[in-house]
Amino acid sequence: MSRLSDADVRARNASAWLLPSGDERTNHRLRADMRRYDESDEVDVVVVGCGAGGGTLMQRLARTGASVVGLDAGPFWDPDADWVSDEAGSHRLYWTEPRVISGSDPVPLGSNNSGRGVGGSMIHYAGYTPRFHPSDFHTFSLDGVGADWPIAYQDLKPYYQAIEQELPVSGQSWPWGDPHDYPYSPQPLGGNGQMFVRGAHALGVTTKVGPVAIANGRFGNRPHCIYRGFCLQGCKVNAKASPLITHIPDALAHGAEIRPNCMVNRVVVDGRRRAIGVTYITGGVEHFQAARLVVVSGYSIETPRLLLLSGSKEFPDGLCNDHGQVGHYLMVQGAPQVAGRFDAEVRMYKAPPPEVSSEEFYETDPTKPYKRGFALQTVSPLPITYSEHVSAQGHWGEALREYMRDYNHWAVTGALCEFLPRYENAVTLAAETDRNGLPVANFSYSMCDNDRALEDAAQHTQEEILKAAGATETIAVKRYAHLVGGCRMAADATQGVVDADQRSFAVPNLYLVDGSVLPTQGSANPALTIMALAARCAERLAASRNQGAPAATRAGGGL
């Protein structure tokens, strides 16, 4: 690729130019002037959740002239007033409504998993934006594990390129998967990135700087990164991409409406199995928004939960759950994290945590006893998160304090292991209810032997790399990252919830565009793939609209 001129990107998506150019981060005028629909208006599309998938789709559809309303359970963030350059103070960015975790390997949620509010989890994601590899779309055919997608890498490639330009992504030329370049040159490295590169190169392991959704330079009215290291607390600078600044402004400029603080509690379906709108709770009162098309994009936990909450006479086991697929095959990447101690000062809190990656170990290696692989990245935890790493070693009291006093000497890397999709890893409804009286999600997770072997290998490789860089001691912790799946895309209704166009098999005018549709997860961070899929879905919806069938008679769910 392919650095498009800024003018070309702007013609397609003007978000970065719709933000203020001075010291303010929010275009309050644009929000105040936002088009507002009446609840009694039957809009073309209602979108549940304005995160990675929902935010992208809204921008695309608003540009086709469709009337679009986006509902989000959380706030319409203003980085100036709402976010802080502080770990504990960023608590409100996370989804902290109650959830229950179970299984033999329960996965902690909250700060480590999902966000709330316009921009979704990308508000506090690290900012890594790698593509999936072509092999990720056919793991069952290639390796006999996981699943085959009903689409291939080539189907997604043009959308990967488009989103990489719109975020935009910076990084070195990418040698892995389908080799490609990035629109922006790589960022300079901090101490943590330097240590990772030093160790990897000593072992002959290739690393590349990036790919991160932080422009190396100004982009539109978005300023340059100031290397302050608080990417996981929300970027107060507007340097790190999230839909709040990359897609929502353009959606508003094209007539979309965002309704924040609206928790959707039901997708309403008529007796003919067609969606007619959604009900949502705001200010303690239930409302109904009528729509010709419903798109759900609430993250891998809330999307299945909402479908299960939307059961009816036609759908006694939950919406779209005729074949017991809703909530299942939820995946999480194993993310063993290793810290190495250096005599030199690393001060990993300086620079964005996402700096350098290696995908050398991504693909199945026939000489290994396990299938699929892992990616390696820098992570740079701030003090609270790092204290969890230390205390996971069993240290407390004086030992904890002494390790923490040594914070500036440690470098930390993390792996992303491709844990396999399994039917029993699932979201179900718990007996416990939330403040609206709705049953909360129970997420059960258990690992398989292949997962454990991968996790051990990824930990060992990181220990070797840090030692090769000169670390005198390493300490490791087993963690998880990135939930996807739960309403997967499949070739037929007995295998998944949505088809290759992300339309639900059961309800022709109901689409899912968040990470829940992923059938496999690769070892890549998922946000770019979720956005690319949403862009593709929107384009196909718009194309079916242009074919001109009148809405009522369209067999499919086109606009």
Added chain:
Amino acid sequence: MKDREVSSGLARRHPPVTPGGKGRFGDFDVLGQVSRWDLVTAGVVLARLDTDPQLSFFTAEEEPTVRALTDLLLGQHDEPRVPVVEMLDKRLLAGETDGWRYEDMPEDSDAWRRSLAALDDEARALHGERFSDLPPERQARIVQGVQDADEWHGFSAGHLWSLWTRYACSAFYSHPWTWNEIGFGGPAYPRGYKNMGVDRREGWERPEVDARDPVPWAERREEALRAHEERQDASPSEERDR
């Protein structure tokens, strides 16, 4: 963002405060940077220096137990202490959870109350006294017992340990005094960083100047682990006396 910055004012003290007066960074004071922080962040961080001492969540009965427990977990044996109990109290009162709980655990607030009561039960059963009245070695051994157990007073011990340490560490390491102790630069907006990379510092960052330098890390680590163990080893004579 000039108009949004605040002047450093009263927050700084000389010498800079660290918990228990321990630190490795001499006169490094993260609060010296307050004038370079944005107003919203400064408000949130400075409020931690002025935590309301009035407890509302923990009962008078629970207070000494939770103080003894968190002092042990965080090695806070000397003044000045980070007011961890006051911070937990506010958090539990507001119901500010991490957004999940283990299926086999009660709600966080309930788990705190029940586990504090269990510490007292255990202390009474073993030594006939409340947990907070025991000598520190005995307290530490009970706490170590929780870390080593699979099940403890009806709790999955690992899940309880996770709850205790998550709440305690996130309060403690959110406090500017601990940032002074560990040499962390604190909030960084709108100032940011200019000198990144191994062995590079901003003008206002400080190298370590701990009195024990140049004691290598390995020795400091061993010493800390020894001190930790010693806290749990009551001398045989003391054991006999009781």
